[in-house]
Amino acid sequence: MSKKQDILEAALKIFTEFGTTAASTKSIATEAHVSEALIFKHFKSKDNLIEEIMKTGYREATKLVSTYLEYKTPKDYISNLLDLPKILVLANKDFWQMQYKIMPLNAMAVTHHKLFMKPCNDFLVKAFAELGYKRPVLEAEILLLFIEGLWKHIAAHEFDTGHIDEIIHLTKKKYGLMSAEK
Template identity: 35%
Template sequence: MTEKQENILRAALELFANEGFNATSTSKVAKHAGVSEGLIFRHFGNKEGLLQAILTEGENKLKDLLVDIVMESEPKEVVRKTILMPTRVDASDYNFWKLQYKLKWELEVSNDKKMEPLIMALTNAFQKLEYSDPVMEAELLTIIVDGIGASVLKGSKLEIGQMTSFLMKKYKV
């Protein structure tokens, strides 16, 4: 991966995440990356291929967050770590996560399947903690965490630290 390729990916990520995929032209990406437009197509085939390269590169970021939770055996810790997920997102990865949320609505590309292990782990944890409806509890908590993540990325006034500690108290973890 040459330096120019990295420049292209970095520029594309920033523009796609902040202006949107459709609203960002390849010429804009090229200018932003300090590179000729043709180079984008040489390396990534087409605009869609450029997006895919960004997505697969960032896929591990999601996996890294999830594996730590799914591998946890202590049920209370599973819940606690899930609640804390939004706080563990590195600021340098903001653009990647923003892009994920944007694409869910712009191209109807979701990663529900990648979240399934988390839901399974949560269901299991709530069962061990003897909640009466573990399946719904797991579903609910993922909705909450997803919503908090969205708030953070949209720069909402919601104080994330306050909300997470409030949740940990509520779930007694």
């Protein structure tokens, strides 16, 4: 593994634990077993380091979404979107835990997240319109609020996957995306 990758992994760990404001480049250097100067050589500033972690995390999330969240039918799209919070957080828990912690105070994190979620909103509006909902924009907003809360809950807590699965299953039933058994 390269020193640059060591720095990124150490920074993600430190930012997740302490947030980006309280974390120091010195603590990141110690965690990565490198000099603080090497951090600045690769990233120029702590903000650039944060930006690189954001880009990497959302790049990985986008790859996962692009293979999993293809729009075929409205019901399939909504159903798959409801599975997404669990899938994303479990695939890269450290990144999503960091996002959960820093989003309230970090404009960069908010911007990256909004850009990531924008296509989901557009497709949800389309799906609800095709399904005949009277207010597809509002329905999309409601579902995205639920999804936002769900990924944050999963990232913030140790959880029982069975319980999260039950929440997702119940939500799918409420939208008529599956049979009523279970």
